[in-house]
Amino acid sequence: MGKDFSSALRPAIVMTILFAVLLGLVYPLAMTGIGQTLFPAQANGSLVRDARGTVVGSSVLGQAFTADRYFQTRPSAAGKGYDGLASSGSNLGPASQALVDRVKPDVAKRRAEGVPGPVPVDLVTASGSGLDPDLSPAAALTQAPRIARVRGVPVDRVRTLVADATQASILGDAHVNVLALNRALDTLSGASTAGARPR
C-alpha cells in the first residue's frame, strides 16, 4: 500500500495542474473567444435595444411587467421579483398554506378584471427560475380584453398580436415571449391611437 501511495504522488499533483490549466482555463477561454467571434449577440446575453439604442432587457430573460397596459408576467420568486442576481423558484409544496395565500389574491385580481372562467395556471404560479420570459398563449389571451380597454384599441388587434408572437414547439409547450409582445403592443398603440395611452 505504501508503494502504491508513493508512486501516485507525482502523477496526482502534476495531472491536477495540467488538467486545471487545460479544462479550467484553456477550454473556457477558447470557447469564449469562439463564442464572441461567431455569436457575439447571444454570447453577451441576447440584449434588446430600443430605437435610441438603450438596452431595455434580454430577449432570453424575463423582466417584471405589472402595469395594466402591458401583458403582465407570472409571479416571481427571484429576489423581489425578476431579480437577475437571485434566480429562484418559490419551493413551496403543493399543500402549503403559503402557496394558497399567494395564489388566492392573484386569482381574485383576475376575477376583478373580468376573467370569467378558470384562470390559466401559469398566470398565478411562480416559475422555476423566477425569470421566465414567457406566458402560455392562454395566459396572454386572458389579459387581452383588459389591455384593449386600457389602451383603447380593438381587442381583436391585441389577440392577433398574441397569435403572431406565439412560438410552437414539439419539444416543449407553446409560449409567447412577453417582452417581445409588449414591445409590439407599444408600436401598435403608437401607430393607431396616438394619445390614447393613459399614464
Added chain:
Amino acid sequence: MTFQGWFLILAFIGILLALAKPVGLWLFALYEGRRTPLHIVLGPVERGFYALSGIDPNEEQGWRRYAVHMLLFNAILMAFTYAVLRLQGVLPGNPQGLAGVGEHLSFNTAISFTANTNWQSYGGESTMSNLSQMLGLTIHNFLSAATGIALAFALFRGFARRETKAIGNFWADMTRITLYLLLPLCVALTIFYIASGVPQTLAGVVEVQTLEGARQSILLGPVASQEAIKMLGTNGGGFFNANSAHPFENPTALTNFIQMLSIFVIGVGLTWTFGKAVGNTRQGWAILSAMMILFLAGTTATYWAEAAGNPVLHSLGVAGGNMEGKEVRFGIAASALFSVVTTAASCGAVNAMHDSFTALGGMIPLFNMQLGEVVIGGVGAGIYGFLLFAVLAVFVAGLMVGRTPEYVGKKIEAREVKLAVLAIAVLPLTILGFTALSSVVGQGLAGPLNKGPHGFSEILYAFTSAVANNGSAFAGLTANTPYYNGLLGVAMWIGRFFIIVPMLAIAGSLAAKKYTPESAGSFPTTGGLWVGLLVGIILILGGLTFLPSLALGPIADHLMMIRGQLS
C-alpha cells in the same frame, strides 16, 4: 397528458436507443486504448501529459494500486478546489468583487464536485466568481466524470479478463476519456448552446432599464462552457441558482432536449460497451432493457401526476397541470421528463423545482435516487452500480433454482457477494441514519421551508441526493449552515468512495478468476426472464428499504393534498 408530451418522451427514448451502439463503440475504442481519428490533434497532448507526470500508460495496475491512485488524485483535486474557493476574493476573474467562500461552504462544495454530486448549498450568481466557476468547478465536472467512466472500465476488465491481477491503468483511462470523449463533445455542445442564447463571456453584470422603467441587473459569465460538461458528465452543478430552469442556462425547448440527451448518452453507451467487452452485446442490451423499463415507469408516473395538477389550486378556480416551479417554454411534459432523467442518472441538474412538484410527482425523483442511481445512472457510476445488483441477482437466482451463480463467464462466490452487499448497504444506512438524526436535532429541524410531511421530505431528499451523488434538491431546505454543509459533505464522500472501493475489490477478485464457459447449468443472463429478475431485485432492495420513509414524507403529503388539508 397530451399527444405532444408522449411524442417527446418516445422520441427521447428512440434517439437514445439509436445512439447506444455508436457511442458504445467509441467508448469501446477508449476502453481498449485504440487509436481514434482525434489522436492526430490530441495525441501529442496525451503523450505530453504522461511525460510530465512520469506515467507509463501501458503499466497495468492491480485493483489496490488503481484505487490508491484514483483516491489520491481526487483528494488533491478536492484540496485544489477548496483553495480556489477560499482565495476567490484575491484571485482575478471576479468582476462582481465577491469575497472568498466560507469554510464550511467551501468544504461542502469541494467534496460535492469531487464526488460528481454537485449539490449546491449556495446560489451560483451571488457566491461564485467567473474564475471559481471555471477553475474551481468546471474541472471537476470533467474529471469526476472521467473518473467514473474509468472505474467502470476497470470493472468491465474484471469480468472480461482471465487469471490476472491487472485491471488497467487509471491515468491512461482517465486521460483518454477526458481528451477523446468529453472535451471534443463539450466543444461542440458549447458552440450549440451559445448559438441558442447561452452567454459565454468574462463580463459580469449588465444594468438595464426595463420597458416599465425599473432597473434590472443581468448577470452574464462563461455559462455555456460549463453547461456543456455539466450535463454530459452527469454533474448538474448550475452556474445560476435556478440551474437549468434559468433561461441563460437552458433558453429553449431544443436546448432542453439536448441537455436531457447529454445526461443519458454516455450511460446508455456504456451498457453496449460492457456487452462488447465481455464478448456478447446481448448482455449489454439486457441491462439497458431493465434500465429502460424502470425509466419508462418512472416517467409515466411523474408525467401523470404533474399533468393531473394540484387539486388545492384547482379548488381556487385555477385550470391546468402543476406549473408552480416550472417554466412555460418547457411545460409539463418536458419538465416531468427532465426530472426523471436527472434523478435516474445521478445528474441533479433541474429545469423545474422538484420541491413544488405534486407529492407523487416529486416522490419518483426521490425514489429514483434511492434505487441507487442505477437507471442509466451517473457516467460510469450507473453501470458499475448496476453490475453490483447483477451480481446479487445471479446469486439470488442461484439460490432459488439451485444453480451455481455465474455472470458473463465468471463464477460469483462468497467474496463478491459480500463486497456487493457492503457497497449496496451504504446507501440505506447513510441516507436513513442521517435523515433520522436531522429529524430530531434542532439544527436539522431548522432547515426545512415547508411544514408537515413536506418538510420531512425536504430533509429526506437532501440526504438521498447527497449519498446517491445526485445533487438535485427539494431546494426549500436551507442547507448553507455548518450542520447541513458538514453532514451532507460527509454523506457525499461516503456515497461515492465507500461504494467505489468494494466495487474495485470485486473487479480485482473477478479478474483473477478463470473463465467458466456457459453450460446447461448456467442461469441465462440475457432474455426476458433475466431482465425481469434484475428489475425485481432492484425494486425489492431499493423499494422495500425506503418504503417507510416514503410513507412518512411524500405519501402522507399526497393524502393531505387530495383532502385539501394545508400545512
